[in-house]
Every structure is written in structure tokens, then in C-alpha cells.
Amino acid sequence: MHQMNDLRRIDLNLLVILDALLSEQHVTRAAERLHLSQPAVSHALARLRDLLGDPLLVRGGAGLVPTPRALELMAPLAEALAQVQALLAPRGFDAATTQRRFRLAMSDYGAAIVLPGLIRTLRHEAPGIDLQISHGSSREGMLDAVLNGDVDVAVGVFPELPHELRSTPLFEEHYACLLDRDSLSLDGVLDLRSYLSRPHVLLEMRGSGTPEIERALTALRERRRVALSLPHWSVAPQLISGTDLILTVASRGLHDIDDHSLIIVPPPFQIPSFSFVLVWHTRRSGDQALNWLNERIVSASNQR
Template sequence: MHWMNDLRRIDLNLLVILDALLSEQHVTRAAERLHLSQPAVSHALARLRDLLGDPLLVRAGAALAPTARALELVAPLAEALAQVQSLLAPNTFDPASARRTFRIAMSDYGAAIILPGLIGILRREAPGIDLQVSHASREGMLEGVLNGDIDIAVGVFPDLPHELRSTPLFEEHYVCLVDRQSLPANGILDLPTYLARPHVLLEMRGSGTPEIERTLTALRERRRVAVSLPHWSVAPQIISGTDLILTVASRALDDIDQQTLVVVPPPFVIPPFSFVLTWHKRRGGDQALNWLNQRIGEGIVRG
């Protein structure tokens, strides 16, 4: 592509600024992220526009929107910077003295399982390693890893793009959470009762739990979702004292109030699934990232 010739005329500092601008889509936020002044970033953007012959970012209300050319640059730019970082990194990674910030995307379910053990390991072994944890849909997490905004994503990703690498952390299965008083007298949640009752769905921007819906579709059945939530923390309180049902990964229910709530098997077979850690293949030579990936697996709270 002809723009690759243009990139050869741009110094590394401009590439770093361009990466921040494309990520933040806001001059002030990009300046804060880079610890530069706003005029310096504005000047760099003017240089980039001149060198690349494209406005790159155009005003859209209070924000800046990337042009088609800018969107074309996102992936190769992230890859180029990652390769430079890998090239300049020392041959060995010393966690005790390292100073690094990693951006990790995960749900609150993943955070509850991973972060307690991982943070303990980091404070003991790598106190200079900082984490920025974000929450998004499955699609949003993968997009972040692909475009370089996220270093690691942790979650359920049955269909990974070929650019990404992954390692399984553990196998999971679904269970149902109901109010103890709403459970049938025989203590069994059967399929007619499951389908007749309203449900709570945990979803982030429409990602939902497609494994459950696919299984019901195969059975030619549907459930009614009465409450849709983007996070887990309030879900047990919603179930308590109601006829609602929550079908969710089993490890999410380790600490529920068993006086009022009860966990029962779903009345139909939902295939188990792998909870995985994924990163971009271009980061394969990043020793610090490889070290963190291993520690994430070691720090998982066992269920």
C-alpha cells in the first residue's frame, strides 16, 4: 500500500502520538495518556496530516472521528509499535524490577475469579506491574485485542480470529440460581417450569449468553427474559424473594446466600465451555506479557 512509503518518513514519536490519537479520538485525552501538552499533540497531528495527506481525525460533535484512511492505519500501526517495543525490550524480563502497565479486558465474573489471586502474585513478585482492567462485550474485547487497545482478554470466545492466540484457563458449566421458596416441592427444576418462569440475563451490549439460547433453539423452545443486566453483582439480590431464574456459569455462585438461594442443574443439557485467555500473535515475543499470562493461570481461584 502506498501509505507504507509515507510511514517511512514519520519518526517513532509521531507514530506513538498517532496511536494514542486513534485510540482516544480526543486531543486532550491523548495528551494526558502520553504525558504531553495539548499544543504538542495538536502540532503532531498537524504534521501527521501533512505527511499522510489526510485529515485523519475530523470533528464529530465534542469528539474526533477517524477517517477511512485512519481506520486503515489502526492495525498495522499497532503491530509496528508492538514489534518496536519487542525489539527494544531487554533479553530477559525481571518481574521484581519491571515497570509496566497492562490493559486487561474481562467481565466481572472473570475479575472475581482471576484478580484476587493475580493481584496477590503481582504485589509479591512484580510490584511495579500495574493493571488497567476494562469490561466490554465479547466482541468488544476481541476488537480491543485486535486493534492494540487491549493486551489480554479473558472470557468465553468460541470463535477467535486467526490473528489471536489463546490458552484455556478452565472448563465451566451452567447452573440455575433460584429463590429457595420458589423451588418446586420435589426440589427439581423441570423444563416446563423453567420455560414458564421469567429469567434474568447477564449481558453486555447485546452479547448475552448465546450458548443457552442456541440450546433452547435446538429444542424449539424460548424463554422470557424479564430482566437484562450488564453486570453480575446485583443479580442474586434480584433473584431473592422472586420467581426469577438466573442461568449462569457455576463459579459465579460460590459465595451466594444459601439460606435464601439455591443452585440447581438446568433441566436440559447445555454444553460446557472453556474460559480462555487470548492475546494477539504479534505479541508472542513479549516476555513480560508471556510472564503475566502464566501468572493469570496460576492465580485463578479454584472452584
């Protein structure tokens, strides 16, 4: 009976506010995320502190810092809210009639791999679903966007995930080198000495695995000269033809290159492969439309 009385004191909205506060660690940002006033969120935090007998969030730096009790609550709270969302979600999701807009974060490379097949599927099976694509400035930025609810899912290379996020693998990727055919030696082999002596194009797409190349060279105590650094993929292959430049990138991005003056060869040193994954927040696990979209993203990624 005592437990039942405690449950009656807890408003489900308080748990939603607590989840936002623990994610944002800032009252104003939590209020903006929930479309509530700052005083309303502050009042809710005071009620939560009283109900749970813990400060939950204390002043620290530019925001609020979770207490040990709050850290214990984060994962089970997110899972509980996801279960409630699933319980209350409308049954019988129909892709053909659903009207939704989803926000996806991905690199230029990720878009090239995922979007062609995904868009064809949506236009055929779910014409009412619209997509808004954003280009994450970094892996951390894309994950923060998922945590904050600014995007629904992120696609990229994420070796480490916050415990509030879940992921599913899309494919395993490895590296290849693109260079002008006439600039390669007669035996068609790119050796390490030649690789290091030539200038390189660097794609600084932080969602596509680029740092792994530099780490592999550092392990060999070697460095390459970067003659050109680009933030996007689309123009890079056009810059290689007729030059001595080398482009080392994830191999799937080279599949559609139709230029006989270019050649694709393996790197002359070991670069670890990496997993390309789809990431979403646990609180969205009960969203049938998002689950459907995630399944289509997986299928589209395997079409390449």
C-alpha cells in the same frame, strides 16, 4: 538509496502519534493519551500526511474518520511498534524485583474466578507488582479501555475483537441453574415448563455471557419472567434460599457455594457454552512483565 532517504525523514515518534490518532480518531483524545499538546499532535498529523501522501484522517461526525489508506496501515503499524517495543525492552525481566502497577478490567464473575489464584501467585513470586481492577460496564466498554490504553488487559467473554487486539482462551464455560432444594420436584429434575413458570434472578454482568441465555430462549420462542435484576454476583446465591427463584449463571461461579438448602441442576434447554478469554493490545506484545502476568492469569484461571 531512495528508501533510506525516506526512512531518515520518518521520526519514530510520528508513528507512535499516528497509532494513537488511528485508535482515538480524535486529535484532543490522542494528545491526552500521549501527554502532548493538541497543536503538537496536529502538527505531527500534517507531517504524516505529507510523508505518506494521504489525508489519513478526515472530518466525519464528532471526530475523524480513517481513510482507506489509514485502515490499511493500522494493523501493520501496531505490529511494528510492538516489535520496536520488544527490541528496546530491558532484558532479563525479574518478577521478584519488578515494581509495576497493572490495570485489569473484568466482571464480578471474572474477578471471582481469576483473582484468588492470581493474587496468591503475585504475593509469592512478584510482591512488587500491584493490580488495579476495574469493572467494565459492558463488553464493548472493556475492549475500548484496552484499545485506548486505559487498562492493560481485559478478562471476559468477547465473541468479536477489533484487529488491534489479541486474545488467549482461559477456559470454556457452560451454564447451570441454582435453586432452593425444597422447591424442586421430587424427581430432582427441572423441566422447561417449570423453568418458564417460575421467577428468575438476572445478573446483568455484560462481561460474563448473560445475553446467551436470552438468545437461547428466543430461539425457542419463549421468555422468562425476571423478578430481580442485579449488576453483580456476590449477593445473588443468598437470594435463592427459601424462595421459588431460579438463578441461571456460568457454572464456575457456583463451585464454592456451601449451602445445603440449595441445589445445582442443568438448564432444561440448550444454552451454548462460551469461551472466557484474556485480551490485550498488540502494541503491548513486547512488554515482558505484561506477558509474564498474562501467563499467570492463564494459570490462575485453570486452578478452578
